Amino acid sequence: MGLPLQDKIAFITGASRGIGQACAVALAQAGAHCIISARTQMGLMQTDDIILSFGGKATLLPLDLGNSDASQQIDLIGPSIAAQFNRLDIFIHAAFQYVPLTPVTQITDRAWDKNIQANLSSVWRLIRTLSPLLTATADANAIFFRPITSVQPFWSPVVSIQTALGAMIQTWQQEIAQLSSLNIHYLSLPPTNTLLRQSFFPAENKLKLNTPIQTANDIIALITH
Numbered sequence: 078m079g080l081p082l083q084d085k086i087a088f089i090t091g092a093s094r095g096i097g098q099a100c101a102v103a104l105a106q107a108g109a110h111c112i113i114s115a116r117t118q119m120g121l122m123q124t125d126d127i128i129l130s131f132g133g134k135a136t137l138l139p140l141d142l143g144n145s146d147a148s149q150q151i152d153l154i155g156p157s158i159a160a161q162f163n164r165l166d167i168f169i170h171a172a173f174q175y176v177p178l179t180p181v182t183q184i185t186d187r188a189w190d191k192n193i194q195a196n197l198s199s200v201w202r203l204i205r206t207l208s209p210l211l212t213a214t215a216d217a218n219a220i221f222f223r224p225i226t227s228v229q230p231f232w233s234p235v236v237s238i239q240t241a242l243g244a245m246i247q248t249w250q251q252e253i254a255q256l257s258s259l260n261i262h263y264l265s266l267p268p269t270n271t272l273l274r275q276s277f278f279p280a281e282n283k284l285k286l287n288t289p290i291q292t293a294n295d296i297i298a299l300i301t302h
C-alpha cells in the first residue's frame with residue numbers, strides 16, 4: 078500500500094529546527110516531497126539528512142524572510158514551485174524570527190521594521206505567491222499557528238504582529254471559502270520545547286512540554302486522516 082502523501086508536494090518554512098523541522102520530517106515520512114526553507118543552511122541540511130535517512134525527498138530553499146531584499150525572491154517561490162512540480166498540496170508556515178520582549182514605548186525603529194518584515198510582510202508575500210497554486214491543487218492545506226501567548230506587558234512585539242497575522246489569515250480563509258477546496262488551518266499549538274519557547278520562557282519546566290515531534294504528528298494527522 079502506498080504512503081498517505083505519496084506524490085504530494087509540501088512547502089515548509091521554519092524547517093531548520095523545532096516544529097517546522099518536525100513537520101517536514103513527518104510529511105516526508107508520509108511520502109510528501111518537502112521543500113524546506115529557513116535562514117540556516119546547516120539546519121536545513123540537518124533536516125535533509127533526517128529525511129534522506131529513511132529515503133524521503135526534500136528540496137532546500139535557504140531564505141531570510143527578515144531581509145528586505147528577499148521580497149523579489151519570495152514573489153518567485155510560487156511560480157518556481159509551479160514550474161517544477163505543477164502543484165502545491167501543503168503549505169506550513171512555521172518560521173518566526175525571535176524578537177526581544179520590550180515595553181511598547183521602547184521598541185526601536187530597527188527592531189520594529191525587522192519584526193514587520195520577517196514576521197508579517199513576508200507572510201503576506203508568501204500567501205500572495207502561493208495562493209494561485211494552492212487554490213489550483215485539489216484539497217490543498219495551508220497551516221498557520223495562533224499566537225504563542227496573549228496580550229500582556231512587554232509582549233507587544235510578538236502579540237501585535239501575531240494578532241495582525243491572524244487577522245490576515247482569517248480574512249484570506251473567508252475570501253477563498255466559496256471559491257476553492259483549499260483548507261486553511263489556523264491552529265492553537267500546545268506548549269512545545271523549542272528554541273523559540275526557551276527564549277521566551279527560559280524558566281519553564283521543559284519536561285511538561287510537548288516535543289516538536291509530538292506536536293508535528295498532531296498537525297500532520299489533520300492532513301493524513
Ligand SMILES: NC(=O)c1ccc[n+]([C@@H]2O[C@H](COP(=O)([O-])OP(=O)(O)OC[C@H]3O[C@@H](n4cnc5c(N)ncnc54)[C@H](OP(=O)(O)O)[C@@H]3O)[C@@H](O)[C@H]2O)c1
Pocket residue numbers: 090091092093094095096097098114115116117118120140141142143144170171172173174175195222223224225265266267268269270271272273274
Ligand atoms: N513552541 C511553542 O510552544 C509554540 C506555541 C504556539 C505557537 N508556536 C508557533 O510555532 C511556530 C514555530 O515556532 P518554534 O517554536 O518551532 O520555533 P523555533 O524552533 O525557534 O523555529 C523557528 C524557525 O523559524 C526560522 N526563522 C527564524 N527567523 C527566520 C527568518 N528571518 N527567515 C526565515 N526563517 C526564519 C528558524 O530557522 P533559522 O534560524 O535557520 O532561520 C526556525 O526554523 C512559531 O510561529 C511560533 O509562534 C510555537
